[in-house]
Amino acid sequence: MTAVFDLKGVSFRYPSGRREVLEDIALEVAPGALFSILGPNGSGKSTLLQVMLGELAAPTGSIEFGGRPIRQWSRRAIARQVAFVPQGEPLAFPLTVRQLVEMGRFPHVGVLGRSGPADEAAVLRAMERAGVQKLADRSINTLSGGERQRARIARALAQEPSTLVLDEPTAALDLHYEMETFELMRELATESGFTVVLATHNLNLAARYASNLLLLSEGRIQATGDPASVLTHETLERVYRWPVVVTPHPGPGSDAGAPQVLPLSRPD
Amino acid sequence: MIGRLFLLLLACLAVAAGALMVGPVEVPLREVLNAIQGKADPTAQTIVMGLRLPRVILAALVGAGLALSGAVFQALLRNPLAEPYVLGVSSGAALGAVTAIVFGMTIGSVVALPFSAFGGAVLAVFLVLAMAGGRGRGLDTRVLLLSGVVIGAFFNAIILLIINFADVETFRAAFLWIMGSFSGASPEAALTLSIYLVPAVLGLTLLARPLNLLSVGEQSAFHLGVDVRRFKLVLYVATSLVVGVCVAGAGAIGFVGLVVPHGLRLIGGSDHRWLLPACAISGAMFMVAADTVARTVVAPAELPVGVVTALIGVPVFLWLLVRNEEFR
Numbered sequence: 093m094t095a096v097f098d099l100k101g102v103s104f105r106y107p108s109g110r111r112e113v114l115e116d117i118a119l120e121v122a123p124g125a126l127f128s129i130l131g132p133n134g135s136g137k138s139t140l141l142q143v144m145l146g147e148l149a150a151p152t153g154s155i156e157f158g159g160r161p162i163r164q165w166s167r168r169a170i171a172r173q174v175a176f177v178p179q180g181e182p183l184a185f186p187l188t189v190r191q192l193v194e195m196g197r198f199p200h201v202g203v204l205g206r207s208g209p210a211d212e213a214a215v216l217r218a219m220e221r222a223g224v225q226k227l228a229d230r231s232i233n234t235l236s237g238g239e240r241q242r243a244r245i246a247r248a249l250a251q252e253p254s255t256l257v258l259d260e261p262t263a264a265l266d267l268h269y270e271m272e273t274f275e276l277m278r279e280l281a282t283e284s285g286f287t288v289v290l291a292t293h294n295l296n297l298a299a300r301y302a303s304n305l306l307l308l309s310e311g312r313i314q315a316t317g318d319p320a321s322v323l324t325h326e327t328l329e330r331v332y333r334w335p336v337v338v339t340p341h342p343g344p345g346s347d348a349g350a351p352q353v354l355p356l357s358r359p360d
Numbered sequence: 361m362i363g364r365l366f367l368l369l370l371a372c373l374a375v376a377a378g379a380l381m382v383g384p385v386e387v388p389l390r391e392v393l394n395a396i397q398g399k400a401d402p403t404a405q406t407i408v409m410g411l412r413l414p415r416v417i418l419a420a421l422v423g424a425g426l427a428l429s430g431a432v433f434q435a436l437l438r439n440p441l442a443e444p445y446v447l448g449v450s451s452g453a454a455l456g457a458v459t460a461i462v463f464g465m466t467i468g469s470v471v472a473l474p475f476s477a478f479g480g481a482v483l484a485v486f487l488v489l490a491m492a493g494g495r496g497r498g499l500d501t502r503v504l505l506l507s508g509v510v511i512g513a514f515f516n517a518i519i520l521l522i523i524n525f526a527d528v529e530t531f532r533a534a535f536l537w538i539m540g541s542f543s544g545a546s547p548e549a550a551l552t553l554s555i556y557l558v559p560a561v562l563g564l565t566l567l568a569r570p571l572n573l574l575s576v577g578e579q580s581a582f583h584l585g586v587d588v589r590r591f592k593l594v595l596y597v598a599t600s601l602v603v604g605v606c607v608a609g610a611g612a613i614g615f616v617g618l619v620v621p622h623g624l625r626l627i628g629g630s631d632h633r634w635l636l637p638a639c640a641i642s643g644a645m646f647m648v649a650a651d652t653v654a655r656t657v658v659a660p661a662e663l664p665v666g667v668v669t670a671l672i673g674v675p676v677f678l679w680l681l682v683r684n685e686e687f688r
Binding site: 145147167168170171172174175176178181182183184185186187188191192195196198199201202203204247251 | 434435438439440566567569570572573575576577579580582583584585586587625629630631
């Protein structure tokens with residue numbers, strides 16, 4: 093099966109930057125995977141997502157989506173395949189949830205097209221799936237952080253993509269919304285056949301929900317594979333420069349045994 | 361949405377009819393309607409069709425163009441305070457126009473004047489963006505507005521410098537460009553403007569959907585399937601052209617692009633599929649009303665119409681500025 097994302101030897105530096113933000117990155121995301129990108133602040137997670145999606149052009153290496161170089165896809169064609177949920181979006185003008193979600197239909201409708209019943213149905217399905225149908229006519233400005241994030245996820249689902257990419261979707265969310273987001277992502281990946289790529293700081297939830305992890309530090313891959321092989325005591329202490337213990341999740345259910353990271357107090 | 365636009369259109373027509381009626385000689389509505397059909401008595405015929413109608417049409421076109429370009433700038437820069445005059449773009453266009461006049465291109469010129477004003481507008485857009493967006497990603501609101509105001513002041517200074525070397529008649533004409541006026545309206549001027557403005561306004565209105573995406577953020581628009589770089593270029597060029605043509609027709613009239621979109625956002629929200637056509641209609645209405653005030657309130661003298669729009673626009677601007685600060 094063709095990998096969804098296939099990166100080989102990708103390096104990137106900002107025009108004004110002195111050092112490489114990404115160095116020699118190689119990764120493959122299989123269809124249906126829940127692929128989680130981890131790493132400290134400034135390790136290059138967001139940049140990696142932007143490069144993968146063709147938003148930033150990497151001068152070296154190859155980046156393919158669905159077997160085709162990412163920069164060769166037309167904007168609208170790729171937006172029907174991949175939806176991106178950004179970290180945050182300060183809105184300059186008030187919009188309702190429905191108006192925001194309707195924007196997800198742009199890749200299907202185009203500049204001059206008219207949206208039809210199929211688009212309306214997709215918008216409703218997306219709002220239901222993300223649990224914002226009751227908020228449809230509320231202004232985004234009146235929503236809590238968690239509700240806003242779900243509205244953005246609904247917009248991404250309205251694109252009817254095969255792949256979802258999320259940049260720290262649970263940053264600044266409380267426990268409830270964070271768990272709900274991870275549950276939804278797992279549901280989408282395992283039940284609806286989505287491929288999900290998400291960057292996160294939450295090592296413990298990534299260990300429980302993701303099928304594959306990639307740990308980034310200073311623009312290089314430190315470890316990649318299943319949770320048990322990536323979240324090891326040695327790797328984590330080196331990358332995060334902090335003492336930790338890694339202990340198996342007590343369960344119940346499918347969580348049992350997933351590696352959980354406990355940071356220790358600073359040794360005296 | 362169609363219903364609201366229709367109501368705005370009716371209101372606009374009512375204001376236009378009012379504008380055709382009032383002035384040094386009052387013309388009753390029935391005579392106005394007769395004049396439009398060519399059946400009024402000769403005096404009313406000349407006043408309505410020869411003097412007032414071209415002026416009303418010119419004001420409507422310029423108002424529509426300026427209000428629309430205000431809305432587009434606001435979406436492009438994601439800033440409700442952006443507006444051609446505040447951004448210095450109108451002053452850039454005025455400098456282009458004044459340069460053309462001083463170098464002897466006649467005022468009625470169909471091509472030279474709008475295009476030199478367009479050139480000035482493009483120069484101003486370029487300078488403001490370079491100053492406000494130069495150092496990093498994203499535009500800082502305060503830097504953006506400061507840049508616009510400062511660049512506008514600079515262009516105005518150059519205009520005053522240039523016209524000091526001109527003869528008295530040019531001086532007077534060029535001075536009107538700085539505040540804006542429709543006193544030079546003629547059927548030819550109205551026709552010239554409509555050649556540029558009608559297609560540009562219709563074309564921009566068709567871009568409402570991608571403009572919605574852009575108003576949310578460039579990154580989001582990119583990932584939702586908009587070719588952001590190309591689209592922004594098209595929008596900047598088109599709005600600069602609209603501003604250039606408007607300024608070439610009537611001078612730098614401020615704050616229309618601020619007051620009109622803001623009022624419409626309050627009524628019907630920020631969806632550009634409604635906002636852009638509504639701006640074109642309401643901008644026309646606003647400008648016709650402002651010009652009618654300008655030419656009647658101190659009769660027989662006449663105020664520059666820019667004075668009227670600034671008297672309304674500056675309080676709105678300040679109110680938006682204060683409210684915007686609270687948001688951050």
